Amino acid sequence: MSTSTFNRRWAGVILEALSRHGVRHLCIAPGSRSTPLTLAAAQHSAFTPHTHFDERGLGHLALGLAKASGEPVAVIVTSGTAVANLYPAVIEAGLTGEKLVVITADRPPELIDCGANQAIRQHSIFGSHPAATLDLPRPTPSIPAAWLISAIDEKMGALKAGALHINVPFAEPLYGELDDTDLTWQQAPGEWWQTTTPWLRYENTQAVNAQADWPFWREQRGVVLAGRLTAQEGEAVAQWAARLGWPLIGDVLSQTGQPLPCADLWLAHPRAAALLAQAQIVVQFGGSLTGKRVLQWQSECRPQDYWIVDPLSGRLDPAHHRGRRIVADICAWLEHHPAHPMMPWAEPLEGLAAQTQRIVARELTEWGEAQVAYRLPELLPPDGQLFLGNSLTVRLVDALAQLPAGYPVYGNRGASGIDGLVSTAAGVQRATGRPTLAVLGDLSTLYDLNALALLRDAPAPFVLIVVNNNGGQIFSMLPTPAREREKFYCMPQNVSFAPAAAMFSLNYDAPESLAALKEAVTRAWRSSIATVIELRVPETAGAQVFSRLLKAVCA
Numbered sequence: 001m002s003t004s005t006f007n008r009r010w011a012g013v014i015l016e017a018l019s020r021h022g023v024r025h026l027c028i029a030p031g032s033r034s035t036p037l038t039l040a041a042a043q044h045s046a047f048t049p050h051t052h053f054d055e056r057g058l059g060h061l062a063l064g065l066a067k068a069s070g071e072p073v074a075v076i077v078t079s080g081t082a083v084a085n086l087y088p089a090v091i092e093a094g095l096t097g098e099k100l101v102v103i104t105a106d107r108p109p110e111l112i113d114c115g116a117n118q119a120i121r122q123h124s125i126f127g128s129h130p131a132a133t134l135d136l137p138r139p140t141p142s143i144p145a146a147w148l149i150s151a152i153d154e155k156m157g158a159l160k161a162g163a164l165h166i167n168v169p170f171a172e173p174l175y176g177e178l179d180d181t182d183l184t185w186q187q188a189p190g191e192w193w194q195t196t197t198p199w200l201r202y203e204n205t206q207a208v209n210a211q212a213d214w215p216f217w218r219e220q221r222g223v224v225l226a227g228r229l230t231a232q233e234g235e236a237v238a239q240w241a242a243r244l245g246w247p248l249i250g251d252v253l254s255q256t257g258q259p260l261p262c263a264d265l266w267l268a269h270p271r272a273a274a275l276l277a278q279a280q281i282v283v284q285f286g287g288s289l290t291g292k293r294v295l296q297w298q299s300e301c302r303p304q305d306y307w308i309v310d311p312l313s314g315r316l317d318p319a320h321h322r323g324r325r326i327v328a329d330i331c332a333w334l335e336h337h338p339a340h341p342m343m344p345w346a347e348p349l350e351g352l353a354a355q356t357q358r359i360v361a362r363e364l365t366e367w368g369e370a371q372v373a374y375r376l377p378e379l380l381p382p383d384g385q386l387f388l389g390n391s392l393t394v395r396l397v398d399a400l401a402q403l404p405a406g407y408p409v410y411g412n413r414g415a416s417g418i419d420g421l422v423s424t425a426a427g428v429q430r431a432t433g434r435p436t437l438a439v440l441g442d443l444s445t446l447y448d449l450n451a452l453a454l455l456r457d458a459p460a461p462f463v464l465i466v467v468n469n470n471g472g473q474i475f476s477m478l479p480t481p482a483r484e485r486e487k488f489y490c491m492p493q494n495v496s497f498a499p500a501a502a503m504f505s506l507n508y509d510a511p512e513s514l515a516a517l518k519e520a521v522t523r524a525w526r527s528s529i530a531t532v533i534e535l536r537v538p539e540t541a542g543a544q545v546f547s548r549l550l551k552a553v554c555a
Contacts, residue, residue: 004176007036009186010139010148012044014168015074017152018101019046020198022071025431027062029055031078033118034105035174038076050430052423055082057451059089060412060420063098064427067410068385072099072159073427079106080118083125088419090163094129095414096228096288097161097312102130106169108138122167131162138169141185149189149199157202161312208328210336217305218340220280222246225298226254227286228413233330235406237285243339246283247276247346249297251290252388252398253413257405260349262356264291264399265553275346276301284308285330287316288413290398309333359552360400367513369393369467369542370549372535374400375514379521380407381435381461387425389440390416392474392542393467397439399546408434418444422451422464435461435525442468446493452504455530462530463521466497470539477543490539497534507531 015026015037026047028038041047050065052058055077066073077083083104093100107119123135132155137143155164192199211217224241226234226248234255241248242259249263250256266272282303287310289295299319306323308316313327326333344350364371373396380386385408388394394411403409410428412421422445425438436458445466455462471490480489501508507529509520517533524531 002176002179002181003171004036004173005179005181006141006185007139007170007174008040008178009182011036011040011168013145013148013186014103014152014166015040015044015047016193017149017199018074018156019044020153020196021156023074023101024048024071025050025062025065025069025073027052027058027065027073027075029053029058029077029082031082031105032174033107033170034076034078036170037103037105037168041076052451052454054450055085056088057420057423057448057454059086059100059102060423060448061427061430061451061454062100063089063092063412063420064410064424064429065431066093066098066100066427067096067424068408068428068431072101072156074101074103076103077105078118079104079122080120083120083122087126087129088415088417090126090165091129092412092414092417094131094162096412099159099161100163101156101166102163103166103168106167108169108171126163126165129163130165131159133165133167135167136169138171141182145185145188146199149192153198153200153202157198157200158204160204206328208332208336211324214337217281218244218337219342221278221345222281222283223276223279223301223303224248225282225284225289226250226256227284228253228288229255229286229330231255231406231408233285236331236334238405240334240339243341245342245344247344247349249294251286251288251294252394252401252403253288253290253409253411254286255403255406255409258402260353261402262353262360262399264293264395265360265549266349266352266356267291267293267297268550268554269352272349272352273297275348278346279303281305281307284317286310287312290394290413292395356553357402360549363549363552364400364545366541367537368545369469369535369537370396370400370545371514372465372467372517373397376401376439377403378518380404380437381525384435384437385410385428385432387411387428387436387438389421389438389444390418391441391444391472392469392477393439393441395474396542396546408432418447420448420451421445422448423454425464426451426454426458429458429460429462433459437463437465437521439465439467441472442466442470442493442495442497443472443491445497446495449500452500452506452532455506456504458530461525461527463524463533464530465533465535468497468534468536469542470494473540473543476540477546492539497532501532505529508534510534510536512536
């Protein structure tokens with residue numbers, strides 16, 4: 001038997017089986033032990049390959065592809081610490097529901113725990129975070145191909161959300177010309193090779209059950225809370241709430257158009273709290289809420305019933321309300337629970353939101369990250385999409401801007417980490433081919449700096465706005481001791497991103513006013529080369545302006 005050839009056949013069957021479950025994008029890192037998988041992938045016409053030299057960034061590239069495409073995306077890495085670098089992306093996928101298929105090459109069992117090079121214990125390396133794991137045996141013709149195919153089918157057929165980890169040990173030799181060794185083993189599944197369907201089909205139909213008492217509840221005073229949604233879901237939820245006459249509090253990732261904008265400011269007003277306390281039912285769609293005041297209200301509200309509707313399983317409610325946790329497709333659920341036209345019962349909230357917007361417009365006249373957050377909708381490309389980083393950036397946009405309904409907005413708001421944000425944004429664009437605006441902080445960009453290499457192959461105009469406030473200034477909003485704050489929390493780096501853009505042959509601009517920013521962005525949308533726009537802003541101004549606005553609204 002030619003070991004190198006059979007390794008290739010084994011890997012080829014794995015990838016062919018995955019292609020039957022909608023895997024179209026393959027993200028591949030360099031490595032020797034993964035050679036059978038890499039060469040099999042290179043010869044498979046069904047896949048679009050993506051490469052990156054950094055496994056941590058590669059995992060987030062796959063995450064972005066899965067976010068925007070709605071399809072499972074596969075990742076191939078070699079053995080050793082390369083595997084461990086996928087951990088953050090696996091965690092995020094588990095929290096936000098993207099389907100990742102993480103295929104990790106491994107040393108065979110006799111090379112584990114004996115001092116062999118690049119050999120670590122990869123069994124259950126991701127702990128409880130994957131939705132499923134499959135530890136395959138060493139490739140051998142004594143195991144029929146049908147077993148390998150059906151093992152893949154079983155895991156993929158049951159995968160509703162999150163990551164599947166497939167660990168594949170390969171013995172040497174890994175290299176050699178492909179010959180006719182064990183061709184009969186590979187051909188044993190017969191006509192399956194000429195089809196496009198799985199060998200073993202799993203039926204996972206999730207019927208939506210209508211709530212029997214919905215006709216009663218839709219006549220009551222309700223509030224709709226919208227977290228992370230797709231563009232289609234966001235528009236549908238907004239129309240549903242408007243028809244019911246229920247106020248809608250929309251997160252920055254809700255894509256509802258935020259009909260009551262600046263909620264994270266006006267929710268601090270006593271009049272808002274008194275009015276919302278009259279709500280008899282709250283229906284929440286999606287999780288991952290951003291705003292501090294929104295989270296406080298969600299935690300403290302006490303309606304008669306609290307429903308959470310989301311296709312992901314789990315409670316999704318850190319406040320542990322008494323109510324109903326409904327696991328269902330959101331658009332399908334809305335169809336089964338039609339809105340009965342009603343007059344708005346909380347109209348004063350509209351005036352409060354409008355008054356808050358006027359205060360924001362009046363106060364935000366000075367150049368800075370708060371002004372950019374408020375005016376962000378003016379920078380969005382037509383038929384494009386927005387990717388928002390974490391920390392202070394997403395909070396300011398959530399509190400100050402009103403994004404268009406149905407405009408695609410993405411972010412990593414599951415674990416809300418700053419790792420892999422540039423990579424994720426690159427993956428989002430590769431899945432859609434749309435012009436993309438990404439807004440990140442300086443530390444977030446530094447953390448994933450080598451992912452700028454992924455932007456060299458952008459399929460459409462890409463603008464990365466780096467808000468450089470010299471450190472993690474979100475910590476300036478927290479009651480940290482003043483003496484330790486800069487050294488141990490904010491950690492200013494005093495860097496310029498111009499050399500980084502030049503290193504990867506990207507366009508670069510550093511506007512110093514809103515008008516100059518608009519001009520730079522307009523130029524960038526006409527360029528085929530991705531553009532890094534660095535905004536050097538006063539270090540603590542964003543946090544200070546937000547605190548000032550909060551006081552003005554409460555007054």
